[in-house]
Amino acid sequence: MIKTSNSIRLAFAIAAFGLLSAGPGSAQDASKPVTDRGVLSAAVTDFIQPGYRNFRDKAQAMGAAISPLCEAPSAPGLEVARKAFGELVTAWSEIEIIRFGPVVDDNRLERILFFPDRRGIGLKQIQQVLAEKDETATTPERLAAKSVALQGLTTLEYLLYGTGAEDLAGGDEFRCDFAGAVAARIYGTAGELVDAWDDPEGIAARLSDPKPENPDFRDEREGLQALLGVFVNSSELVADTRLKPFLGAGVDEAKPKSAIFWRSGLTGTAIAGDMKGLQELYKASGMIELTPEDIQRYGTSAMFELSNAQRTIDRMKQPLPQAAADPETRDAANYLRLVLLSIRDTFSGRIAGGLGLSAGFSSLDGD
Known part of the structure; x- marks a missing residue:
């Protein structure tokens, strides 16, 4: 204690x-x-770029953990998915301190983590999707057109830990498909961030090599x-x-x-x-x-x-x-x-x- x-x-x-x-x-x-440009370059190559790559890789692993859970539901499979979720949360938390650049474009921050949600908008939407078994939330392509509150870590947490989560181990096909779609959306957004920061003519170049133009x-x-x-x-x-x-x-x-x-x-x-x-x-x-x-x-x-x-x-x-x-x-x-x-x-x-x-x-x- x-x-x-x-x-x-x-x-x-x-x-x-x-x-x-x-x-x-x-x-x-x-x-x-140590020079100004050396500091800026090191921040990009030694922290920002590897941080987003790690987040992308953990998002991919998250999806890889959900797929077998949906195909062969079991309590051990649910625990594997929950472990992958913990690693994904850790990876995001370590890089979410970067709150400038591509992550603030196209609602990416909100798509990854809709928090704080003081009015409970996200929870209401998740519960509505589950109650109605809204099939448009079960594929990443269709989920992308829905509310950002449904596409990120807080939604995935509810599906893996919230009311009814234990049903994943017993074969709740809809809930598992929904979770798989959310994981795929997170992976897609993470990939966008990696691509943006790895672009040789993009933000990494501008931050590492500032120019008046x-x-x-x-x-x-x-x-x-x-x-x-x-x-x-x-x-x-x-x-x-x-x-x-x-x-x-x-x-x-x-x-x-x-x-x-x-x-x-x-x-x-x-x-x-x-x-x-x-x-x-x-x-x-x-x-x-x-x-x-x-x-x-x-x-x-x-x-x-x-x-x-x-x-x-x-x-x-x-x-x-x-x-x-x-x-x-x-x-x-x-x-x-x-x-x-x-x-x-x-x-x-x-x-x-x-x-x-x-x-x-x-x-x-x-x-």
């Missing part, structure tokens, strides 16, 4: 020690001078601004749209069923994946090395805080949403949000200043 405020105070104390004593860290070759990333500053925005906006997004809604104002106001992936028990997995993605981008890009040495230690400390937050999730003995409603573990759950807000403030303040940039507006403001 995780103890609360003492462990939280200890975590921040350790992080503070890291701030004072730790040196800078980066994946780039220390023998080579580009429609975006006309100079290195604009590219670095986008990378900085990943740390600022994504940490805030996870804190305020993934954690805050189910944390509530106190134990009595916690809302575990408002959490992302609460049915599958993958809330902590998803949030830990977001944190890992921030760490991997930080390491791959080497962006912190563009800042003065006295600023770099703040980046090191921020990454240490993220590691400690992930360990907090790993040590939880119950699903994260339930931990928020337990007086003995609530502080540990709330600590995760505090870490993410600290990351936001560190990157929008000291690190942005060290780069000679401004953090810009929040992606949550709607401006």
